[in-house]
Amino acid sequence: MAFRILAGAKILARSGVLGLRRIQTFSLPDLPYDYGALEPAISGEIMQIHHQKHHQTYITNYNKALEQLDSAISYGDASATVKLQSALKFNGGGHINHSIFWKNLAPVREGGGEPPKGSLGSFVDSNFGSLEALVQKINAEGAALQGSGWVWLALDKELKRLVVETTANQDPLVTKGPSLVPLLGIDVWEHAYYLQYKNVKPDYLKNIWKVINWKYASEVYDKESP
Amino acid sequence: MALRSITRCTPRNAPLGFRSLQTFSLPDLPYDYGALEPAISGEIMQLHHQKHHQTYITNYNKALEQLDAAVSKGDASTVVKLQSAIKFNGGGHVNHSIFWKNLAPVREGGGEPPKSSLGSAIDSNFGSLEALIQKVNAEGAALQGSGWVWLAADKELKRLVIETTSNQDPLVTKGPSLVPLLGIDVWEHAYYLQYKNVRPDYLKNIWKVINWKYASEVYDKESP
Numbered sequence: 176m177a178f179r180i181l182a183g184a185k186i187l188a189r190s191g192v193l194g195l196r197r198i199q200t201f202s203l204p205d206l207p208y209d210y211g212a213l214e215p216a217i218s219g220e221i222m223q224i225h226h227q228k229h230h231q232t233y234i235t236n237y238n239k240a241l242e243q244l245d246s247a248i249s250y251g252d253a254s255a256t257v258k259l260q261s262a263l264k265f266n267g268g269g270h271i272n273h274s275i276f277w278k279n280l281a282p283v284r285e286g287g288g289e290p291p292k293g294s295l296g297s298f299v300d301s302n303f304g305s306l307e308a309l310v311q312k313i314n315a316e317g318a319a320l321q322g323s324g325w326v327w328l329a330l331d332k333e334l335k336r337l338v339v340e341t342t343a344n345q346d347p348l349v350t351k352g353p354s355l356v357p358l359l360g361i362d363v364w365e366h367a368y369y370l371q372y373k374n375v376k377p378d379y380l381k382n383i384w385k386v387i388n389w390k391y392a393s394e395v396y397d398k399e400s401p
Numbered sequence: 402m403a404l405r406s407i408t409r410c411t412p413r414n415a416p417l418g419f420r421s422l423q424t425f426s427l428p429d430l431p432y433d434y435g436a437l438e439p440a441i442s443g444e445i446m447q448l449h450h451q452k453h454h455q456t457y458i459t460n461y462n463k464a465l466e467q468l469d470a471a472v473s474k475g476d477a478s479t480v481v482k483l484q485s486a487i488k489f490n491g492g493g494h495v496n497h498s499i500f501w502k503n504l505a506p507v508r509e510g511g512g513e514p515p516k517s518s519l520g521s522a523i524d525s526n527f528g529s530l531e532a533l534i535q536k537v538n539a540e541g542a543a544l545q546g547s548g549w550v551w552l553a554a555d556k557e558l559k560r561l562v563i564e565t566t567s568n569q570d571p572l573v574t575k576g577p578s579l580v581p582l583l584g585i586d587v588w589e590h591a592y593y594l595q596y597k598n599v600r601p602d603y604l605k606n607i608w609k610v611i612n613w614k615y616a617s618e619v620y621d622k623e624s625p
Contacts, residue, residue, distance in 0.1 A: 228598040265545045321489045322568035323546040323589075344546035365547075365589035366598065374452040374590065 198245050200238040203231050204274055212282040216386045218371045226277070229366055233269030233345070240266055268345035272325055272360060279359050281388035291389040295358070295396040302337040312339050314380040317363045328359040328392070330399055356399050358392040422469050424462040427455050428498055436506040440610045441603075442595045450501070453590055457493030457569070464490055492569035496549055496584060503583050505612035515613040519582070519620040526561040536563050538604040541587045552583040552616070554623050580623045582616040 206226055211219035240262040247255035281287035290306055291299060303309040309328070316339055317326035324343045331338050333354035340351050348357045361383060368379035430450055435443030464486040471479035505511035514530055515523060527533040533552070540563055541550035548567040555562050557578035564575045572581045585591075585607060592603035 224597055232598070261545070321485070322548075365593060369589060369593045370597075373448055373594075374456070 198241050200241060201234050201270055203227075203234055204277065206277050208280075208282050208285065213280055213287070213386045216382045217280070217368075221366075221368065221370050224370075225273075225362075225367060230270070230273040233266045233273065236262065237266035237270050264350075265345050268347045268350075271347045272345055272362070275357055275360050276362055278391045279361075279388055280383075280386050281390070283386065285388075286390050287386035287388055288384060289389060291393050293393055293397070294400070295389070295393040298337060298396070309337075309339070310384055313361065314377065316341050317361055317380050318377050320363050323364040326361050326363055327355075327357050329355040329357055330396055331355055332399055335400075356395065358395050359387065419469050419472060422465055424465060425458050425494055427451075427458055428501065430501050432504075432506050432509065437504055437511070437610045440606045441504070441592075445590075445592065445594050448594075449497075449586075449591060454494070454497040457490045457497065460486065461490035461494050488574075489569050492571045492574075495571045496569055496586070499581055499584050500586055502615045503585075503612055504607075504610050505614070507610065509612075510614050511610035511612055512608060513613060515617050517617065518624070519613070519617040522561055522620065522624075533561075533563075534608055537583075537585065538601065540565050541585055541604050542601050544587050547588040550585050550587055551579075551581050553579040553581055554620055555579055556623055559624070580619065582619050583611065 203226070206222070209219075210222040210226070213219075213222060240259055244256065244259050244263065246252075247259060290296065296306075299306055299309050303312065313326055313328060320326060320341050320343075322343065324341055324346070325348075327340045327342065327348050329338050329340050329348055329351075330336075331352065331354055337358075338355070340348060340355065342348060342351060348355050348360070361380070363376060363380075368376065372379040427450070430446070433443075434446040434450070437443075437446060464483055468480065468483050468487065470476075471483065514520065520530075523530055523533050527536065537550055537552060544550060544565050544567075546567060548565055548570070549572075551564045551566065551572050553562050553564050553572055554560075555576070555578055561582075562579070564572060564579065566572060566575060572579050572584070585604070587600060587604075592600060596603040
């Protein structure tokens with residue numbers, strides 16, 4: 176790969192190569208639990224394919240798009256740069272979303288399913304009335320989502336409240352608002368549940384709460400709302 | 402259901418609704434669920450037909466009834482709100498109804514290349530059937546999220562095109578002069594139980610059961 180020389184402020188139109196100084200590429204994060212550890216809520220077969228195939232593919236394609244972006248920027252190819260945004264959003268978003276998702280889940284014996292305590296617990300109550308009401312709202316939004324996407328419990332940092340949002344395909348939550356912080360995301364792409372639940376998305380949504388890792392959501396919440 | 406009478410404008414007393422509401426029911430498949438194996442498993446065909454397509458029909462009928470009520474009451478807000486459910490579920494019904502006809506068991510001609518006018522149109526538009534298949538498969542594999550990949554006749558420009566639509570958007574949303582000849586469902590439910598994440602393998606294999614006879618009939622009707 177050609178040297179990149181970052182010369183001070185002068186821009187050498189022809190010979191100065193303005194590329195990204197280095198590209199950080201990504202690799203598949205390990206799951207903090209075994210593939211089968213979330214059963215019977217989510218089957219081991221799903222977890223393995225979801226992690227090793229789907230998430231890995233987003234990462235592979237994101238890295239590829241990043242390298243192509245680096246080239247396009249180096250050559251000042253604006254057209255290619257813009258064209259790449261779709262692949263960057265889709266695959267980068269896929270990597271971001273799934274990385275959050277694995278942390279949103281935990282085996283029962285490691286606290287999966289235990290309701291949120293402390294500040295997030297109270298905040299859920301004041302925003303939605305009760306945890307049950309929140310779960311019902313998320314499940315309704317998740318079930319009603321047309322096509323592929325995600326349903327989120329988010330903290331709106333600016334308005335200082337919790338919201339339930341959905342995003343399409345692999346759009347990350349930030350595309351719905353720059354002040355939204357994801358606390359919990361539930362993947363409602365068919366690949367997330369089909370092998371086990373077939374077309375019955377509502378059953379998947381009902382059962383996933385048994386392995387939702389509220390401890391992680393609380394940590395994120397506490398960090399954003401000191 | 403109340404009688405609807407179409408009268409002159411009498412703001413309060415005459416309800417202006419649809420004269421009648423036609424609802425829909427699940428069309429039968431012209432072949433057994435297992436008849437497309439090994440290209441598409443019987444398990445997938447049964448779920449796809451009895452659950453997914455049926456659900457679109459059920460929800461489409463529900464949305465149509467709600468639309469009828471809203472139109473009768475002059476409730477514009479609800480009419481507009483219902484368009485999403487109508488497009489999604491109506492589109493799901495439209496698309497899947499075409500899809501079942503786009504498929505046929507091998508012993509009923511599934512997989513046999515198109516002949517005569519459609520066959521020639523394909524060669525002149527794409528170079529060869531293989532080139533067309535490659536393009537359809539590339540577009541289908543690259544589709545982000547859920548959707549369909551189509552071979553369409555553009556009635557206005559008098560040529561064949563490959564298009565994709567997201568979710569259950571029918572082909573017409575991409576252009577009013579587009580006539581669907583073939584549609585391939587690339588929602589994960591269309592292949593996942595058999596092909597898992599490997600959508601390209603599904604796309605490679607589905608051509609063995611593509612019903613070119615039906616596509617040719619549609620093409621001949623639109624391009625006499």
